[in-house]
Every structure is written in structure tokens, then in C-alpha cells.
Amino acid sequence: MDKIIISPSKYIQGANVLESIGEYVKPLGTKVLAIADGFVTDLVGATVTKSCEEAGVELSMAEFVGECSRPEIERLMEIANEKGVDVVVGIGGGKTLDTAKSIAFYSKKPVVIVPTIASTDAPTSALAVIYTPEGEFAEYLMIPSNPNMVIMDTQIIAGAPTRLLVSGMGDALSTYFEARANGISGKSTMAGGAPTRSAQALAKLCYETLIADGLKAKIACDQNLSNTAVENIIEANTYLSGIGFESSGLAAAHAIHNGLTKLEECHHLYHGEKVAFGTLTQLVLENAPMAEINEVLDFCKSVGLPTNLKDMGVTEINRDKLMEVAEASCAEGETIHNMPFEVTPALVLAAMLTANELGSM
Structure with a gap:
């Protein structure tokens, strides 16, 4: 390829x-x-x-x-x-x-x-x-x-509502982890081929920028001000994440986002807010180290991204409804099949429930 x-x-x-x-x-x-x-x-x-x-x-x-x-x-x-x-x-x-x-x-x-x-x-x-x-x-x-x-x-x-910038961080948060999964599986990206090293490097820089500057940018944006952190986050949300997702590949996080649209309780959420929980679910799905999961959880909590189902408006855990989300996430043609192992709705349901518990602590 x-x-x-x-x-x-x-x-x-x-x-x-x-x-x-x-x-x-x-x-x-x-x-x-x-x-x-x-x-x-x-x-x-x-x-x-x-x-x-x-x-x-x-x-x-x-x-x-x-x-x-x-x-x-x-x-x-x-x-x-x-x-x-x-x-x-x-x-x-x-x-x-x-x-x-x-x-x-x-x-x-x-x-x-x-x-x-x-x-x-x-x-x-x-x-x-x-x-x-x-x-x-x-x-x-x-x-x-x-x-x-x-x-x-x-x-x-910087003058726009802070929630929009934070939502962009949620969308960008998935870029590195989806790129990493796609790189291991060797599946084709949206660019129509295998990822280049430069695209993968941009995806990693995207994540590093969020961790380094996300909270500082949120605080500045709360004051409708632009500073170096805001500049860096805007570049991460837009350019680094954009090149990263298109040329390095999507995987489970965005597919789980698509599944979450099945829940009426989540309809008020912005795209990136659902992707953030999808990212946590993907990390659990691939059994990532707890240190990595905790870093993502800490980041989400610091900037105000949802880390559990309650944060997203789901007040009652209904496994049947969540299984519908899992099944939609695993639909034919979904990017979850770019993961480097076979993914089933049962595995996605388990990962969502586990991510929900971890994010509720």
C-alpha cells in the first residue's frame, strides 16, 4: 500500500x-x-x-x-x-x-x-x-x-464560547490514539493509503499539545483572550488533528461517537464531547495502561470534557440501549474495524461500562 x-x-x-x-x-x-x-x-x-x-x-x-x-x-x-x-x-x-x-x-x-x-x-x-x-x-x-x-x-x-474550543480539544484528543491503532492494524486511511511518518508525528504532537496547553487555553478563552496556549490549541484542534485524522486514520473513538448518537440523552452534546468519551472507551477496549488512561481522564476533567455517561446526560444505565450504541459502533464499514483486533458489540459494551466507572471515580 x-x-x-x-x-x-x-x-x-x-x-x-x-x-x-x-x-x-x-x-x-x-x-x-x-x-x-x-x-x-x-x-x-x-x-x-x-x-x-x-x-x-x-x-x-x-x-x-x-x-x-x-x-x-x-x-x-x-x-x-x-x-x-x-x-x-x-x-x-x-x-x-x-x-x-x-x-x-x-x-x-x-x-x-x-x-x-x-x-x-x-x-x-x-x-x-x-x-x-x-x-x-x-x-x-x-x-x-x-x-x-x-x-x-x-x-x-478566542471570543467564541469556551465550550466550543473545549469541544475541539475533545475531537483532537482521539487523533493520536486512533492514528496509533490504525498504524498497528495497517488499514487504509481517509487519504487512500498507508499513513506517512510525518502524519503520525503530527497526530502525536496534537496530543502532546493538548496535554501541555489545554487547561491554560481554556482559562484564557474564559476571558475571551488569545495567548500562546490558545494559539497552540487552535492549531492542534484544527491543523494537527485535521492532518492527523485524515492521513493517519480513524478507529474506535469516532465509531463510538457515531453509536452514541443513538442515545437521545446525548443529542445536546457537541461532536468533540462525545468523541472524548469515545476515546476513553477505545483506550479501555485496547487495554491501554492505567497511567495513560488516567492522563486522559485528568485532562478531560481539567478542561470540562465528559468522562462518564452521567456527564453526557445519561442518568440511567440501560444495558439494552447501550448495546444498541455498541452495535451501531460496530456497523459494517465503521472505522472501529481499523482496530488491530476483532471488535464485537459485546466488547464495546464492556469497554463503555468500564470507561464509565473509571470516569466516575
């Missing part, structure tokens, strides 16, 4: 970097369509407009409404075609960004991704999640290439 690593062509990060977006986007094209929802437009629209004017870039703004759905993608594509744009820019949260990726893919235009939060590692990926107009999952859109550019304004991200 060939070794493959994929990534955005350019990754830019810094405080107030959005003030320079015009100069950064200009090499890709001088006619830009930027999409953002109403809240984000109010937040950054003036900054983006001024930057593009100063750089000699013709900017059109279009409001993203509702869901990353086929009708919304088609509506915004019509605007892009009418304006004759060279570049698509998505500014905001995940659904806005996935819509921008989709428009650019179908229009065969370069895309620039500008997250205003650091809650997942999706911004760097060659993937978009498409929903129905009512908000139900419809399909994954697998895009042949990663975004041309990702721009992270750390001052804006």
Missing part, C-alpha cells in the same frame, strides 16, 4: 489575521464570493470588505441560510455564477464551511475556509457533510482535494 499524506495548500493563523484576508486571497483570484450567516456577517463583514477593497479584490457577500443542503448549495452556486467569481470563501461554522467547499467543488473554483470557531478538525479536510433542508444527515461529499487555504483568526476564535 502506498503512503499518502494530504493537507490544505496553505494554512494561515494569527490574531486579527482577517484584516489581511484580501492580500491572502488575491493570488487565487480577484473576484470573490464570501458566504457567511447573518451573525458572522455582522461580526466580520466590515473587516473582510475593507481588506478586500485595500487589496483590489472585488467582493460579493452572500448570506448562508439554514442547512448545508442541496437546495442551499444550488442557490448559492447561482449567485456565484451570476457574479462570475474566481474564488469561494466560507466564513463561520461547520455547515457554512461545508457549503463553501461544496460550491467550490461543483463550480471548479478554489476555496478559502475561514472558521470563526475551533470546535472540530473538519476545516482542513477534503470532505463535506450534506444534510436535508430539515437538518437530517443525507450524505458525505468526498472532495478530490483539500481546501486551497485555511485562515484562522485566533482573536475571533
Whole structure:
């Protein structure tokens, strides 16, 4: 199997970097369509407009409404075609960004991704999640290439609710452990090949950064401030985790996250909050050393990530319901089968219950 690593062509990060977006986007094209929802437009629209004017870039703004759905993608594509744009820019949260990726893919235009939060590692990926107009999952859109550019304004991200940054840490927490499992099993990654040493090294650096700077970043974000720790965590949540998961592989933690969506009690949780418990469950599943499990538990508790089912809103342990979670985690095609041993629903149930007890101590 060939070794493959994929990534955005350019990754830019810094405080107030959005003030320079015009100069950064200009090499890709001088006619830009930027999409953002109403809240984000109010937040950054003036900054983006001024930057593009100063750089000699013709900017059109279009409001993203509702869901990353086929009708919304088609509506915004019509605007892009009418304006004759060279570049698509998505500014905001995940659904806005996935819509921008989709428009650019179908229009065969370069895309620039500008997250205003650091809650997942999706911004760097060659993937978009498409929903129905009512908000139900419809399909994954697998895009042949990663975004041309990702721009992270750390001052804006530090001003977002702390829970979003912490959720991003939960998503990033799984990266190293899933990469490690995938490396041992030798299964293909989302990049379509075996992991490179560089991708595995980035996955490990992701975990080391979380342990070193996660709590400090949370405290700074509580004050809506950006500092070195926040900068490091934003990079870990977005770039290190993004390259790590896509080019080093997913395993049990994300599959267990998918299983947890079966529990109505967990529907209020963010993606990374469920992934954090999935990570603890994966470590128990693979019988990791207690020192490693305790390090992950201590980290989760320090930043406020859930470590047990009660933390996630599950007040009653119902083994039948949890077996449904375990069975969904082990569905055909799930990434749990990238683990270096055979995994069954019974093993997942045992691991969840054990992780729940360890996380409740």
C-alpha cells in the first residue's frame, strides 16, 4: 500500500489575521464570493470588505441560510455564477464551511475556509457533510482535494464560547490514539493509503499539545483572550488533528461517537464531547495502561470534557440501549474495524461500562 499524506495548500493563523484576508486571497483570484450567516456577517463583514477593497479584490457577500443542503448549495452556486467569481470563501461554522467547499467543488473554483470557531478538525479536510433542508444527515461529499487555504483568526476564535474550543480539544484528543491503532492494524486511511511518518508525528504532537496547553487555553478563552496556549490549541484542534485524522486514520473513538448518537440523552452534546468519551472507551477496549488512561481522564476533567455517561446526560444505565450504541459502533464499514483486533458489540459494551466507572471515580 502506498503512503499518502494530504493537507490544505496553505494554512494561515494569527490574531486579527482577517484584516489581511484580501492580500491572502488575491493570488487565487480577484473576484470573490464570501458566504457567511447573518451573525458572522455582522461580526466580520466590515473587516473582510475593507481588506478586500485595500487589496483590489472585488467582493460579493452572500448570506448562508439554514442547512448545508442541496437546495442551499444550488442557490448559492447561482449567485456565484451570476457574479462570475474566481474564488469561494466560507466564513463561520461547520455547515457554512461545508457549503463553501461544496460550491467550490461543483463550480471548479478554489476555496478559502475561514472558521470563526475551533470546535472540530473538519476545516482542513477534503470532505463535506450534506444534510436535508430539515437538518437530517443525507450524505458525505468526498472532495478530490483539500481546501486551497485555511485562515484562522485566533482573536475571533478566542471570543467564541469556551465550550466550543473545549469541544475541539475533545475531537483532537482521539487523533493520536486512533492514528496509533490504525498504524498497528495497517488499514487504509481517509487519504487512500498507508499513513506517512510525518502524519503520525503530527497526530502525536496534537496530543502532546493538548496535554501541555489545554487547561491554560481554556482559562484564557474564559476571558475571551488569545495567548500562546490558545494559539497552540487552535492549531492542534484544527491543523494537527485535521492532518492527523485524515492521513493517519480513524478507529474506535469516532465509531463510538457515531453509536452514541443513538442515545437521545446525548443529542445536546457537541461532536468533540462525545468523541472524548469515545476515546476513553477505545483506550479501555485496547487495554491501554492505567497511567495513560488516567492522563486522559485528568485532562478531560481539567478542561470540562465528559468522562462518564452521567456527564453526557445519561442518568440511567440501560444495558439494552447501550448495546444498541455498541452495535451501531460496530456497523459494517465503521472505522472501529481499523482496530488491530476483532471488535464485537459485546466488547464495546464492556469497554463503555468500564470507561464509565473509571470516569466516575
